[in-house]
Amino acid sequence: MSSDNAPPPRGLYGQRPSKSADTARRSQFERLAAMTPRERVLLALSLKERMRYITPARASERDPGKSK
Numbered sequence: 025m026s027s028d029n030a031p032p033p034r035g036l037y038g039q040r041p042s043k044s045a046d047t048a049r050r051s052q053f054e055r056l057a058a059m060t061p062r063e064r065v066l067l068a069l070s071l072k073e074r075m076r077y078i079t080p081a082r083a084s085e086r087d088p089g090k091s092k
């Protein structure tokens with residue numbers, strides 16, 4: 025099967041992605057593409073910092089002095 029005959033990309037459960045979702049994805053990609061490498065690193069670090077507050081810490085990370 026050649027890639028010329030491949031069906032168009034589908035979203036979740038075979039649905040077509042909505043136009044608004046496609047527009048949002050495209051604008052996010054354009055924002056990231058316009059960033060400098062330094063800005064991308066700073067964004068990644070800020071996202072990592074935010075995720076630390078969202079995801080619960082593992083018990084082994086909370087009590088490093090405690091042995092198993």
